[in-house]
Amino acid sequence: MISLETLLYLIQGERVLLILKKRGLGKGLFNGVGGKVKPGETPEQAVVREAEEEIGVKPIQLSWRGLLEFWNLENGQVESIHYVHVYVSEKYVGEPRESDEAAPLWFEKGNIPYDRMWEDDRLWLPVVLDGKRVYGKFEFEDWKLRKWIVYLLQQTG
Numbered sequence: 001m002i003s004l005e006t007l008l009y010l011i012q013g014e015r016v017l018l019i020l021k022k023r024g025l026g027k028g029l030f031n032g033v034g035g036k037v038k039p040g041e042t043p044e045q046a047v048v049r050e051a052e053e054e055i056g057v058k059p060i061q062l063s064w065r066g067l068l069e070f071w072n073l074e075n076g077q078v079e080s081i082h083y084v085h086v087y088v089s090e091k092y093v094g095e096p097r098e099s100d101e102a103a104p105l106w107f108e109k110g111n112i113p114y115d116r117m118w119e120d121d122r123l124w125l126p127v128v129l130d131g132k133r134v135y136g137k138f139e140f141e142d143w144k145l146r147k148w149i150v151y152l153l154q155q156t157g
């Protein structure tokens, strides 16, 4: 399976909003808001839809912060590949609320719960929260991180 997905981090000053995922891939872990891009959607449209569905908030300004590839292998075979566009937003409408998919929680940027997140997050999220852009490729075996490479992207404009 190859899928195009999104991740969004709402920012308020020195705080970032994470969700505790209640179902699906990454259930029980904190992550950004997001999910799969549906046919006919752009990643931007998809991430706005996911924010509305998961936490009842509509981002009104998105800043693209990079592309991540997550490869998962099972018994030496590729089980799934996830291409994930990452965004942050400092402007949104609505107050984050819990849904059947996600429970939102604010964290200080210096106090992100990396021990309750995907293993890759600590390798690239600090860069994104520092206002930069990243490309990363992460290879997992049975969803355990084995190899990775992370590049800082040049800032344009």
Ligand SMILES: COc1nc(N)nc2c1ncn2[C@H]1C[C@H](O)[C@@H](COP(=O)(O)OP(=O)(O)OP(=O)(O)O)O1
Pocket: 005, 006, 007, 023, 024, 025, 026, 031, 032, 033, 034, 035, 036, 037, 070, 082, 084, 118, 120, 121
């Ligand atoms: C494996 O490494 C990952 N790390 C992080 N931080 N986030 C990841 C990783 N792999 C996937 N993700 C993100 C990307 C998406 O935001 C979600 C997966 O989306 P999901 O499968 O839950 O998609 P939905 O469209 O919400 O789900 P349904 O198919 O159930 O509607 O995880």
